[in-house]
Amino acid sequence: MSLRAKWTLGGIIAGSAVASTVAAGSSALALYFARRVITPSRQREEDQEVLAVIREDGALQIILAATADSTLDGVYGLYFDGGKGHARIGRIISYSPSERTVLRAVEAVYQGNLSAARRGRWSGAVYPDPAAAGMAAEEILIEVEGGTAPAWLIRAAPEATTWAVMVHGRGATRQEGLRAVRTARDLGLSSLLISYRNDGLAPSANDGRYGLGSTEWRDVEAALEFALANGATEVVLFGWSMGGAICLQTADLSRYRHVIRAMVLDAPVINWVNVLAHHAELNRIPSLVGRYGQLMMSHPLGRRLTGLAAPVDLKSMDWVSRAVELRTPSLIIHSVDDEYVPYGPSATLAEKNPEMVTFEAFSRARHTKEWNVDPLRWESLVRAWLQQQLAPRLNPGQGLSPGTG
Structure with missing residues (x-):
């Protein structure tokens, strides 16, 4: 073998070794990224x-x-x-x-x-419990997969038949919804502030992993079943961040979706692919590695690596692409400087489906803190929009009563 051939062969072998090392490093980084997304954290950093x-x-x-x-x-x-x-x-x-x-x-x-x-x-969770917010609450348990999930029930009136079911975000708890209870009560809505799998209160899922909305919606469905069994005839879903993604899945998949009158979504995840790409960029992870991490979460072969019981169908939770399929009236409130969930998909969803979606932009609120920055505006927007959605419906052929117009 000539000296040049030896050098060429040596270069190929060295190049292959480097490529293999890079590929292995990229795979490890992609797996680390994927696991960070789907693994609940029990202790949040005090920064x-x-x-x-x-x-x-x-x-x-x-x-x-x-x-x-x-x-x-x-x-x-x-x-x-x-x-x-x-x-x-x-x-x-x-x-x-x-x-x-x-x-x-x-x-x-x-x-x-x-x-x-x-x-x-x-x-953004201002109050530790309903009593701190000046409200009387019942501590109740909702039957879910694997046991019971605690929830707070704050009744507006014994005869209230429209309930607000409040769904917190990733890494948060039912305390998050306490900011909205007063507005719901002013509208005559009883509020059910729920817990769901892997949030530290409800039973953990068998795999101990977030489904990013693809599994958690079943616990919201259980809450709807509880509400209907205890006097509710229709509900309004409130969701923050990943809780918004969970609400969207509930409105799409639940057998009780016909009783969901409206949704109020605060900084919701409308498109997980967009959010995950944003977080890869924030963490200086190359875009190809970030996409590989997404593939690990969404492909059946990735389950052994991620620990997921089933792949997460990210495409089915892309509501920008599925905009015309959303048939539940929805108010989306989102700050344009949200550092965690970019507001762009929220605005685009409203542009694509203006019949169903109303978008209200805030500024200087960062992630899910629109109420905290301007509670008067948040409450007035939600109150006015829900008053329209909850106005009595006319039966077919029924006209306006005398004196109305």
């Missing part, structure tokens, strides 16, 4: 630094490191001490860009010793 808690003129105040979240106007929850503590943080009193600190009012400390906190987790 908000707490610098001091002071009392000024009898009022409690908190000094925080300035972050994209802590410098937004509005009212928020702050979890601390591994989630054992919970405080309601109010208005901005002062902000120092040079020192990168912000001073805010503390409206309430529900649990824990805030003065001892050094770090916390910023949240």
